Amino acid sequence: MAKLSRLEVMDLKNRYLSKLRDNNIPMDQVKHYxxxxxxxSKQAEKMIKELDKEFTKIKEDDLDLLLFDVLEILQETPAQWTVDKDNNIYTVYPHxxxxxGRVTGVEYKTHKSYYFEDTELFDRYIVLQNDIAKASKKKNGSGGRGRPSKFSAEQVAEWAKLKDQGYSYKTIAESNDVYATTIGSYVRKYKKKQQAG
Structure with missing residues (x-):
């Protein structure tokens, strides 16, 4: 059994990640490849473990970005007034x-409540709410991380650079003693500003 070189392993790993992420091929199929x-066999086992770990991080980051887009629409898009066929005026809310895995538009509905159709996205929302609750408890006197309420543009630019280099939000967060959802939110807003002008 010939062992693959480190370069060959990295090349295969990138191809497998592409199959998982871009082509939506299930992990069982990738294990067959x-x-x-x-x-x-040891290299194969190690590859499976590394792929599983990296793909989980990628999925979490993708879900975080999607969640930030959803929450931004819910929080920042104003409600509108509309008129029905009987000339009754009522308010509709953005959904x-x-x-x-992307926000493709906005629908307006008569109710404010947003229903998460994707259970994984809802799970990420719960993680975010738990992070917020923990941060709130720490801020109210039980120690806390001592992080500022706003971060410098240079700091956020550095986070964006690390993200572009392939680091996950979780990894960046751990090295900066900040929550991953906070990192994701600031980086996303920073990139939007960069693209806008």
Whole structure:
């Protein structure tokens, strides 16, 4: 059983990640490719573990970005007035339309409550709410991380640079003693500003 070089392993890992993320091929299918491509069983096992770990981080980051987009629409898009066929005026509220892991538009509905159709996205929302609750408790006198309420532009630019280099929000957050959802929110807003002008 010939062992693959480090370069060959990295190349295969990138191809497998592409299959998982871009082509939506399930992990079981990718495991089949691994067993075909890597004859050394220890290397194959290590590859599966690393892929699983990295793909989980990628999925969490993608869900965080989607969640930030959804929450931004819910919080920042104003309600509108509309008139029905009987000339009754009433208020309609924005609801993000999510398709294929992206916000594809906004629908207006007569109720404020937003229903998370994607259970993974709802789970990320719960994680965010728990992070907010923990931060709030710490701020109210039980120690806390001592982080400022706002971060400098240079600091956020550095986070964006790290993200572009392939680091996950969680990794960046751990090294900066900040919550991953906070990092994601600031980086996303920073990138939007950069793209706008």
């Amino acid at each position: 691994i067993s075909r491509d890597i004859t050394d 993000p339309v999510v398709s294929n």
